[in-house]
Amino acid sequence: MPELPEVETIKQQIEAHLVGSIVAGVSTFRTDVIHGEVLSIMGSTITGARRFGKLLVIDTSKDISLCVHLKMTGRLTLLPVGETFPKHTHVVFHLQPPRSETQLVCFSDARRFGYIHFLPTTAVQDLPFVKSLGKEPLKDLTKKEFELLCARSKRPIKMLLLDQHRIAGIGNIYACEALWMSFIHPATPAQILTRKQMQALFANIEAVLTEGIERGGASDNSYRNLMGGKGKYQDFFKVYGRTGKPCVRCSTPIERIVIGGRGTFCCPVCQK
DNA sequence: CCGAACCTGTGT
DNA sequence: ACACAGGTTCGG
Numbered sequence: 073m074p075e076l077p078e079v080e081t082i083k084q085q086i087e088a089h090l091v092g093s094i095v096a097g098v099s100t101f102r103t104d105v106i107h108g109e110v111l112s113i114m115g116s117t118i119t120g121a122r123r124f125g126k127l128l129v130i131d132t133s134k135d136i137s138l139c140v141h142l143k144m145t146g147r148l149t150l151l152p153v154g155e156t157f158p159k160h161t162h163v164v165f166h167l168q169p170p171r172s173e174t175q176l177v178c179f180s181d182a183r184r185f186g187y188i189h190f191l192p193t194t195a196v197q198d199l200p201f202v203k204s205l206g207k208e209p210l211k212d213l214t215k216k217e218f219e220l221l222c223a224r225s226k227r228p229i230k231m232l233l234l235d236q237h238r239i240a241g242i243g244n245i246y247a248c249e250a251l252w253m254s255f256i257h258p259a260t261p262a263q264i265l266t267r268k269q270m271q272a273l274f275a276n277i278e279a280v281l282t283e284g285i286e287r288g289g290a291s292d293n294s295y296r297n298l299m300g301g302k303g304k305y306q307d308f309f310k311v312y313g314r315t316g317k318p319c320v321r322c323s324t325p326i327e328r329i330v331i332g333g334r335g336t337f338c339c340p341v342c343q344k
Numbered sequence: 345c346c347g348a349a350c351c352t353g354t355g356t
Numbered sequence: 357a358c359a360c361a362g363g364t365t366c367g368g
Contacts, residue, residue: 183350
């Protein structure tokens with residue numbers, strides 16, 4: 073699913089296109105993806121959007137917020153009234169913009185791992201999931217703190233990058249890409265990395281996440297943005313999903329290995 | 345801490 | 357038919 077850059081892209085599109093719209097109606101086709109009181113947002117105006125790691129939060133004027141986690145296959149799609157809903161649409165929001173036609177925002181999710189949680193805005197930061205998140209790699213996390221996280225962990229560095237309690241927002245794609253950029257093998261125990269490697273990785277995490285956001289995220293498979301469009305970052309993958317294809321640095325075939333039960337892509341020669 | 349589970353779709 | 361999928365949570 074969407075990782076930090078994909079969620080950030082949707083967040084920015086909500087700020088650009090939905091702020092000021094009134095929530096005029098909500099239709100629910102499956103209630104098992106919903107937590108909290110759906111009707112609490114009726115009649116409120118969307119005031120902004122925030123992101124906590126991979127969690128999207130949409131705030132409204134009645135101090136009710138929607139926390140949306142898209143997990144693997146969740147989508148939010150903006151549509152004109154009358155268009156066919158995307159497959160596996162579970163919730164539809166009817167929005168009234170200030171001076172145009174009513175619009176729909178559909179929450180769809182084939183696998184139904186994702187969810188929408190309606191709750192008071194003040195309660196968002198008390199959610200166990202939000203409280204448990206580590207620092208934001210593009211905001212709060214410092215190089216020093218990152219070095220400390222590495223030094224304290226014996227686990228494979230890739231597992232550390234994916235641990236949302238340590239660092240919030242990195243997923244499988246950006247972990248693989250940042251490690252390739254840093255010439256670091258994903259299975260390397262975090263604490264045996266040299267200081268130089270830690271610093272390179274820290275810089276490359278920022279680089280891949282920033283480039284991901286600039287390119288509108290990665291649509292390797294199912295990701296679509298709010299407007300139904302694809303991201304472009306998948307066209308720039310160096311390792312993710314490139315099993316057997318030549319490493320663009322040394323032409324060794326890219327390998328797929330399994331670390332922590334997750335498919336992991338790396339160059340066995342230039343990542344040490 | 346690691347594997348299994350949660351679900352469905354897609355590709356081999 | 358089987359392996360695999362961008363994430364998180366739970367249980368052993």
